[in-house]
Amino acid sequence: MTINLNPSDKALVPFVSVDNMMRLIHHVGIEPMLRGLADYIEADFKRWELFDKTPRVASHSAEGVIELMPTSDGEVYGFKYVNGHPKNTKDGLQTVTAFGLLADVGTGYPVLLSEMTMLTAMRTAATSGLVARYLAPRGADTMAMIGSGAQSEFQSLAMKAICGLKTVRLYDIDPAAVEKARRNLEGTGLNVVACKSAEESMEGAQIITTCTADKQYATILTDNMVGSGVHINAIGGDCPGKTELAPGVLHRSDIFVEYPPQTRIEGEIQQLAEDHPVTEMWEVMSGLKPGRSSDKQITLFDSVGFAIEDFSALRFVRDRIAGTDLYFDLDLLADPDDPRDLFGMLQRAKG
Amino acid sequence: MTINLNPSDKALVPFVSVDNMMRLIHHVGIEPMLRGLADYIEADFKRWELFDKTPRVASHSAEGVIELMPTSDGEVYGFKYVNGHPKNTKDGLQTVTAFGLLADVGTGYPVLLSEMTMLTAMRTAATSGLVARYLAPRGADTMAMIGSGAQSEFQSLAMKAICGLKTVRLYDIDPAAVEKARRNLEGTGLNVVACKSAEESMEGAQIITTCTADKQYATILTDNMVGSGVHINAIGGDCPGKTELAPGVLHRSDIFVEYPPQTRIEGEIQQLAEDHPVTEMWEVMSGLKPGRSSDKQITLFDSVGFAIEDFSALRFVRDRIAGTDLYFDLDLLADPDDPRDLFGMLQRAKG
Structure with a gap:
């Protein structure tokens, strides 16, 4: 055919x-x-x-x-x-x-x-991996994966396939979900660590991925949880009224987005002023704007998914x-x- | 199943x-x-x-x-x-x-x-027939069908099925298209008359349907072609820059539409001022506004198709x-x- x-x-x-x-x-x-x-x-x-x-x-x-x-x-x-x-x-x-x-x-x-x-699960993960290749600290090999829903394993494998991730540290409020993701990732070559808290999952991680589904858990990352020099891959804040990060985290980060008119409505930055500076990823990929510019910088990909x-x-x-x-x-x-x-x-x- | x-x-x-x-x-x-x-x-x-x-x-x-x-x-x-x-x-x-x-x-x-x-051909024709049942002159049994494209036979049969049409008078700039429609309507019970001009097709017609496809034929009905007491079913003016009726016809007509914000962009009334009065068909069907109010009135359904x-x-x-x-x-x-x-x-x- x-x-x-x-x-x-x-x-x-x-x-x-x-x-x-x-x-x-x-x-x-x-x-x-x-x-x-x-x-x-x-x-x-x-x-x-x-x-x-x-x-x-x-x-x-x-x-x-x-x-x-x-x-x-x-x-x-x-x-x-x-x-x-x-x-x-x-x-x-x-x-x-x-x-x-x-x-x-x-x-x-x-x-x-x-x-x-x-295909959306695959492309969302591929986009996260692609963006992390531009923004994550050099040599990043450990990711905290917060949320063990349908996107979790795809995110982990994309970071491995595209950025060379070696270890993923899983956390979810539901231990059964963590166990599901751990089992699914067996044999993929990733070192998988099941964690009992979000804080534990972030130990040693240079990449932090947040991907939870329910609107009711609105602050997955508080300000004191996030150190310098990390890349935050924020997947789950993706519709009006649904965000995962504390405003303090946003204010300490350099924020990268897909398409600002959509992200300002749907993304984490709906919590910020309408003119808060953001960088569009196409500009980074085209070489028009810098991606990560220092080891201490917190980069944040406020991912909502774009057409x-x-x-x-x-x-x-x-x-x-x-x-x-x-x-x-x-x-x-x-x-x-x-x-x-x-x-x-x-x-x-x-x- | x-x-x-x-x-x-x-x-x-x-x-x-x-x-x-x-x-x-x-x-x-x-x-x-x-x-x-x-x-x-x-x-x-x-x-x-x-x-x-x-x-x-x-x-x-x-x-x-x-x-x-x-x-x-x-x-x-x-x-x-x-x-x-x-x-x-x-x-x-x-x-x-x-x-x-x-x-x-x-x-x-x-x-x-x-x-x-x-299904779109069927629903477009059904909508035309439904609207004509509210707006066409009492006892209307003859329609001029201008344009013999894909919609032509559906329009003719809908007017028969829904409004009791007996005679359809076909015209198209391409005689082969008229012949196609005439042949297709054989045996349907409609009296079908093939005409050599738009003027000829309109003889004795109480309903005039315009449905041509090409942007280049922009004035299908001129002002002097349209007498009083008819219902115009304008199908073909349905995107920006594409209209079929002379402005004079619009100014002599009471205009009925589906959804004004869309029709003002896409319909015949894109030729008129933004505040030109129109009546929404849902209001007529709900009994909130009158449909046809006199024998002399020209009613115009500016049809663009709505979701x-x-x-x-x-x-x-x-x-x-x-x-x-x-x-x-x-x-x-x-x-x-x-x-x-x-x-x-x-x-x-x-x-």
Whole structure:
């Protein structure tokens, strides 16, 4: 099977199911795929100014949020559907599920539909690893991983694959979650340490990743917990009213973000003044602004996830499934022989 | 096959392909389905104030536009992906293709994915028929149908099914398109008259529908072509820079719209002052404002298509496919037994 873009094939859209996404990840390898995703994301961050950028379109309810995240580089258009429902886990459902699409800007025809629950976990971790490669102290090899939810193992492995992490120190308020993550990371080559407190997890760590899901634990890192010379990778403060860091930590840090108009609404910096200085990661990756500038500096990546990262991840998937059996074609688009004859196509289907 | 919303089934999303949509339309019957869609749209217009409403999110390029149209009634969320590329027909592609989704607001989990190229044609026609039932002159039985593109036959049949239309008078600048539409409407019970000019098509017509695709033909109706006492159903003026009616026609008409913030950007009224008075159709359907108030009045439905109509159409499809074989389940959502154990699900898939 190959992806053929001849007009006669455009009625069919290649679809990557959850099952095929997992097969793709194992086909490429988890760590090589995390590195590959980081390469695609870095390439797109370096051509940042080409993209149509808009804050995500959110539909909020009492239970959570449903968002559409569109972007375009002028040739390819992409969007992701993603929900965030912290209470879902109580009913045995995912907090976050997602799917995404790429389309040809020239025709408007979709060219890829893909699950993105797995892929979002992979791209979020790849982005964290990529950013840490620019911002973490030289030689950083130990990470405190606070929160052992669905993102935890992906974060740990991305730091290993992309930054050379050797030791991860796990903490979660739920010991069963820590045990789940410890067990999952067995045999990956990481030295895994289960910790009984956030403070314990941070001993000797040059990288601190915060990734908790529930709005009610609003201060994961207090000011006195954070020493100098570390890199904070703050994943979980990602919607209005949901933050994980004490304001004091923010004030002592140099803050790096994806897209300021979105991060100021959704990220840790919603706690700060609207004009608090931040640096955009695309500027660091393009060499326009410095990343880490001293050993004593606290760098903070206030990560909320941006549409371009999903676009990069979908590009990676599209490129990697070509010539494989890791997708099937969906009959998603009506494509009559004569485009003006949609009704005739419908009539002929009756026979 | 039934749609089961038990948690264990939520990883699978019912999908209606183009083929199954055409089977559904014939299963229900084209005219009964147009009436059914009109009923669902009317029911949603009557509870208009419940909905989250936002102008569509558009990504414009030199060749066309790709849009996302989200809405929610607080319990169900829906969105449509739709493109508009007038030049596509030259390459044998559809000007407009679309697909859509419904999701549960409480969990954020999608509950229906459907093709919407066919369905959009059906809902656009059903909306026109529904609005004409409120605005067309009493006893209107003849329509001028200007433009014989993909929407033409659907518009004609919707006016028959919903308003009792008996005669349609077809005109297009391309005689082959007129012939296509005439042939397709044979045997439907409509009296079909092929005309050689827009003026000829309007002889004796109480309803005038304009539905042309190309931006270059910007004045389909001039002021001296339109007499009093008609209903104009203006479909084709539906994006910035694309209009079909002379300003004089607009100034003589009482104008009815779906959602003013969107219509003022995309509809015929983009030619008028920002505060030009318009009436919202939901107010007419709810009995809050009058529709047609005199025999001499020119009523104009400045139709651009709104997200709630797609929402209604998707609701109709979801209700009608239950218990049928007109869909299949897509493996779109990763749903591990333990929602925090996404990585474990990935690892277990390796074996």
